[in-house]
Amino acid sequence: MNKGLIALAFGGLAIGMTEFTMMGILEVVATDLQISIPKAGNFIALYALGVVAGAPILVLFSSKFPPKKVLLFLMLLFFVFNALFSIAPEYYTLLTARFLSGLPHGAFFGVGTVVAARLAKPGKAAQAISIMFTGMTLANLAGVPLGTYLGQEYSWRLTYGIISLLGLLTMLAIHFWLPDLKNESKPSAIFSQLDFFKTKVAWLLMAIISIGTGGLFAWISYISPMVTKVSGLTESQVPIIMILIGLGMFFGNLLGGKVSDTVSPTKAAIGSFSAMALILVVVYFTAHSSTMAYVMAFITGMIAFTIGPPLQMMLITAGKGSETLAAAAGQASFNLGNTFGAFFGGIPITLGFAYNSPPLIGVGMATIGALLAVVFLIKYSAKKA
Template identity: 35%
Template sequence: MPIALFALTLSAFAIGTTEFVTVGLVPTISSDLNISVPSTGLLVTMYALGVAIGAPILTALTSKYNKKYILICAMVVFSLGHVVAALAPNFTTLLIARIVTGLTHGLFFSLGATIATSLVSKEKEASAIAVMFGGLTVAMVTGVPLGTFIGQNFGWRETFMLISILGSVAFIGMAFLIPKEVRTTTPAKFFQQLKILGNPRLLIAYLITIFGFGGAFIAFTFLVPILQDITKFSPSIISIILLVFGLSTVVGNFIGGKLADVFGVNKVLFGAYFCLSMVLLSFNFFVQNQYITIVILILWGIFAFGSSPALQANVVKLAKINEPHAVDVASGFNISAFNVGISLFSFLGGAIVTNMGLVQTILFSSGVVFSSLFLIWIGYMINNKVVLSQTN
């Protein structure tokens, strides 16, 4: 793989740390700022909303500019935003800082995915995206457990300051390793790019991302409170469990990318989300058993993040065929879909916690993920129909 891919991976690592570390800091921030756990969950929801807005809109607005420099600028703002978060005097300021950094996250991944595929041959596109997304999953292994440990023992502000430093290292790495010019298509006009939402094949692909990947966040947003209050793990053990969970996401990410290249994205997505829904259903029944819970979390990480490269590769492939002048924006809409799902279902999770309790979030997650199987089937039928009509 080209070394430029690993520059993208480095940036993805910093972004992945901040995206998921907040889940581990929910109880700490809630206690320090004297706000409820569901309200603290808005830090996850609003960050995801920032990503959802930033991915397609900022990508379309910056499509005429040099992609390397746009990525660097995004990471500079990302780093400064975390300084503001670390120094935030109140919850409102912290929430605004999370939204701003979410905007840069969306822009980075929408451009990064298309740059990653442009650096390799067609048959290696899913693997290239898996390498970039590997930064997210490696962050789950090291960044998130470390950030959670620092937050629980030294303070959540120190965690955000550490992420700012990671972001600074990342944009320096991109400045040296990413080539100035990369192979991309000529962008269409702004409103022409946004018309891709009218393409049914891409729209179905985005819905699969929202329900399949996002559905698990009904429970995942409140995973640490579940492990503390229901499974009765101590905070120190939870940090280790998050490390193990992170390792499983790395395994799932790279296996998912390889399998998507070999068997195709539809088979990988159907298998991953069927298994994930069953794993979550099992968690609902065994949440009080510490040993079984650890096994379930390992499987959760493998199946949930094994789908990520396939989801993104699917959209990039469909866009190159159906919307060749708006591939970056199509990619951006899928990054948006990831985070619309996270935002929507983490918000739903907060409502479920408030009205029904923590455990019920697990069963709802299982049901939503299972519903994505129907969308995968629809997408498969639509794409096959198009191929057959073109053949005839």
């Protein structure tokens, strides 16, 4: 396997841990800081806002530099800001550090996606990208459960100190394993990349991602109360559920890359969103079974993460000449999907419906994602898909 892709996967592992571990230790953080859980939830929202803000800004201002140097710089920011978050003394400095730690996220995956595609063998670009995203799936499989355990048993600050060190490890891997690729962006064309946002295809793609991937987050945001209050599992069994989800994501990510290279990214995306909608219906009707809770955790995680590689390929193909910015915008849109899915998924619970109702919201969002992908296929398949 190409060592350069492994270096990128290290970055995915570090970023996945810093984003998703907070969901597992939110109550611990709230208790330590003596704040409410909703107030602690701002650490999740501020990180997502940092991703949205940092993706286009850092991509644009780093476009004139070779990609290896850009990735090293982004991981340096990751290390510094996560280290700051681990030692910041009070709530508002923690909020600031958490926002800053989100800045390099989208830009790293934006640049990394284009680099992975350049490192790939002919016809294997989506699979190469999926290897980079394997790091994020490994974060959900092992990193997040480990970080949650350390945060609960020792200190959440220790968890984020270790996460920051993963940034240094990634820097070493990039330095030694990633080749010195030439910068293909012309200095005069750096800001012309913003023209991507003047196109209808850009906004259609961002709508596909922001709405469609919300189906995943409508489900996973409320997975803990669903399996404990509906499926009858104990809180001590929830980490097992999360491990199964992470395992499913790991295989789903690789499967998504394979399917995308085989049938075309757009058709793969349509199939993935459609399968996600179908499987969330099954989740709703089988939620009362403790046995099926385990089975569906793995299957749903796998189906949900087949969507990553085809969406990234759609972005860098449609954003010809602005590939890095397009891929970074995809990461920002994915984080909007996180926000939308969690928000809309929580509405039926607020209205008094059972904890297995959020997946039905996910069904609607995934279905809309599939329909919008069909529109993309019809309008742009000849040139873009």
